[in-house]
Amino acid sequence: MLRTLALCAALCALTACASLAPLPVKPGDPSACSERRQDRVLFGMNSPDGPVSEAQWQAFLADVVTPRFPAGLTVYQAKGQWRGDSGQVEQEDSRAIDLIHEDSAEERKRVVEIADEYKRRFKQEAVLIVSSPVRACFAALPAGAGRAG
Numbered sequence: 001m002l003r004t005l006a007l008c009a010a011l012c013a014l015t016a017c018a019s020l021a022p023l024p025v026k027p028g029d030p031s032a033c034s035e036r037r038q039d040r041v042l043f044g045m046n047s048p049d050g051p052v053s054e055a056q057w058q059a060f061l062a063d064v065v066t067p068r069f070p071a072g073l074t075v076y077q078a079k080g081q082w083r084g085d086s087g088q089v090e091q092e093d094s095r096a097i098d099l100i101h102e103d104s105a106e107e108r109k110r111v112v113e114i115a116d117e118y119k120r121r122f123k124q125e126a127v128l129i130v131s132s133p134v135r136a137c138f139a140a141l142p143a144g145a146g147r148a149g
Helices: 002-019 054-068 105-122
Strands: 033-044 074-083 089-101 128-137
Touching (some): 033 074, 033 105, 054 089, 054 105, 089 105
Antiparallel strands (some): 033 089, 033 128, 074 089
């Protein structure tokens, strides 16, 4: 039993180390890695005026989010739960966006502007921003390679 436990611990340690190995990227490669910031912004879809519609959400993305992060973002549909000012636990449909960007004051300001505009537009108590430093690597096609299709 002790031998099995030791073997499992060794295997776990080896796989953890393997997952932390740097990605094999050559200097000048378009997929080169860089230090960035990741902001996940979570939006509740309930408002005092009723649920935020898909059309309202798409307009918000087009008018507010995309102009601030035109290089791209990822949108998720989710189910959220939180305790608001009322003290009641509320469950609601939610949306989340992931933004990977330079870690600068200007970029952070844009994230806050998005949250502030959503709160204003849809009368929200809060929008959650989860922010962390990340190492991002864009796996791009080599120069001259075309898309299959």
